[in-house]
Amino acid sequence: MSSSTVRTVTYDLLRQLGLTTFFGNPGSTEETFLKDFPADFTYHLALQEASAIAIADGYAQATGKPAIVNVHTAAGLGNAMGNLITASLNKTPLIVTAGQQTREMLLMEPWLTNVDSTMLPRPWVKWAYEPTRAEDVPAAFMRAYATAVQAPAGPVFLSLPLDDWDKPCNGPAVVRTLGHRVAPDLDRLKEFADILSGAKSPALIFGAAIDRGNGWADAVALAEKLNAAVFAAPASERTPFPEDHPLYVGGLPFATGPLSDRLKGHDVAIVIGAPVFRYYPYVPGPYLPEGMRLLHISDDPGETSRAPVGDSLVSDAVLATRALVELVKPGAAKATPAALPHRMAPHPACHPEDAPGGKDGVHTAADVFAALAEVRPDHCVLVEESPSNLADLHRWWPITEPQTFFTFASGGLGWNLPASVGIALGERDTGRNRPVIMIVGDGSFQYSLQALYTAAQSKLPIVYIVLRNGQYGILKSFAVLEETPGVPGLDIPGLDIVSLAKGFGCEAERISDLEVLKARVKAGFSGPGPLVIEVPITNDVPPLI
Missing domain, CATH: 3.40.50.970 (Thiamin diphosphate (ThDP)-binding fold, Pyr/PP domains)
Structure with missing residues (x-):
């Protein structure tokens, strides 16, 4: 019999993937996974699963790497759901694991069973899986990692029966590398560049993906080459552009009519790295001011498909922005936009x-x-x-x-x-x-x-x-x-x-x-x-x- 177990092979895989920091609140169905917790791993205890998810989310965003969250079967996952929704919309790569009852008892649905375990976290995870066999657990972690980090990044979920961990496993696990950025269709991007270059008063609307992808310098370069007004996308969870830059004119409101009003005077707008648009209160009005053409770039096909207006391109926001800098023509003749009265940026006289x-x-x-x-x-x-x-x-x-x-x-x-x-x-x-x-x-x-x-x-x-x-x-x-x-x-x-x-x-x-x-x-x-x-x-x- 192999000396390797599901537990040892899984922990070796996690080491190779650099996933040695755990966040969680352990329960009875998780203790077999955490048994003899390795000395080279770190476990951060949260007192409730909603906190565990959000702490891991913040950690993943700060480090730029995925994080593992361990919650307690159905009850713990239920506690975590509110912040799992946020992690999904934040596009944070998390591997969320929950223990499951012993396989031998699952048919009876004993106490603390996660019934229909892969359904509970949906639609807020990219993939949810409960391995059919114990020996599939390491490969399930590898697939979970690959799914979480590929565009659009986001959380995934694994339901792990508590009796799997000491089962024999023929290791080691297969470790794969993968890219996570989606390059733009250059022909389509050239069309966008021509439209922007021909605009009389273009507006750039940047979203959180610019900050997530370390794209501030690229966003500034595009704005300065076009001499275009820059807005932050409505309700942006991260700041995509320096708010003290003279071309920055503020964040867009998150309601239809007011947003359209803010864009008046611009003939072309391009949204890069954000949805079109994130609304909340219903304030009636057109999606766009009359005569405006909207372009949209996102690495999330879900965002591009549900946009009610605009011509879209699926691409990594920063890669597309960087390429546009080379493709657009300088906008030296365009007027520098004036700051709006409710501009969310510093004013020189602010004391x-x-x-x-x-x-x-x-x-x-x-x-x-x-x-x-x-x-x-x-x-x-x-x-x-x-x-x-x-x-x-x-x-x-x-x-x-x-x-x-x-x-x-x-x-x-x-x-x-x-x-x-x-x-x-x-x-x-x-x-x-x-x-x-x-x-x-x-x-x-x-x-x-x-x-x-x-x-x-x-x-x-x-x-x-x-x-x-x-x-x-x-x-x-x-x-x-x-x-x-x-x-x-x-x-x-x-x-x-x-x-x-x-x-x-x-x-x-x-x-x-x-x-x-x-x-x-x-x-x-x-x-x-x-x-x-x-x-x-x-x-x-x-x-x-």
Whole structure:
């Protein structure tokens, strides 16, 4: 009999793929997989599976490599689903594994069986599989890896019966290499380049794929060659272009009519690395202003096929942008676009004293952001989950370096706090050690609060700024737009943010004085672990669009 087991062959495969960092919350059906956990592997414990998924997502985005998440059969996968949706829309390569009951009992569906195991995570995984034979487990991991990293990247799922691991396996596993970038059809791209070169007023709309693919320099080169206005795609989860660049004119709104209005005056627009378009509130209007032609480039055929307007090309966003730089003609005669009034970019006159003031001694969110901008360290990574204050945040904290802004592509609360933990772990493991700050609303803070435990246990010097206005501000903004007064459950009094954070092992305090806040934040970036600061702000309700 072979001395190799399914477990030993699988762990050897994972070593060769560089997948030695696990995230999870173990259960009884996972313990056989984790038995005698190898000394050269690392396991990061999360106290709930939603946090485990998001921590792994943040880690994968920070390191640029896939990550493994281990959750507990059907119950754990159910807990994880909200953040699995976000990982899917983030296009993050994750290998999500869950234990399954013993094969000998599956027919009876005993307690904790994952019934129809491959169906539960759909449609939010690219591939879901439960190996037919124990000896197929290593090859299933290889296929899972290949599927996760190939374009469009995303999570995959393996259901693994708990009695498979000690079964004999004729190893070693077959390890394959593969490419993960899709080159453009050059003839089609030349057509796009000719259309852009002939435009009187082209607009470039860049999406998160530019940042994921390290394409800032290419995006800037294309914008400058065309002398074209640059927008960020609506609700972009990563910043695709320097927000202090003179050609940047802001993020597009995520509603049909307002988005069309923002694009007026442009005869051609090209969306690169984002959907067409990410909408949320229904505000009627045309998809595009009259007379505009839309072009679209994405490595995701699902995005290109469901776009309601535009001519599409399937390609890696950065490879296509780089090629367009060579193909388009210079646009020297075109006028440099003027900044729009609600441009999400810094203004030369922005100083803390210019920020709008609060009332009754309580500061506005803008006051807080202006103060934080004064003590912003070099190369700081910002993680954001304060949707009602996003416009003010970008005005006072413009993103000027690649891979320094992260938020959720799904809009589902509870991803960003644990993701900040994974991002900080990634900064540590890559040796970059960039400081990490998270801006989060008091409502958002509650969704994956358990992730603070992982941050504290790992001694990660993350600074959390919790804006305390005692309400779901974004929902009140929707209530104004939708004309729905009297909706219950939009106020959240009685929360003690400081006590909650201390209970998970973090340093925490409540600060209302902005000078004190600035000093504490500066110290927090070099502290021994996570620091949570609750900052009271006014309960103003900003406009949604």
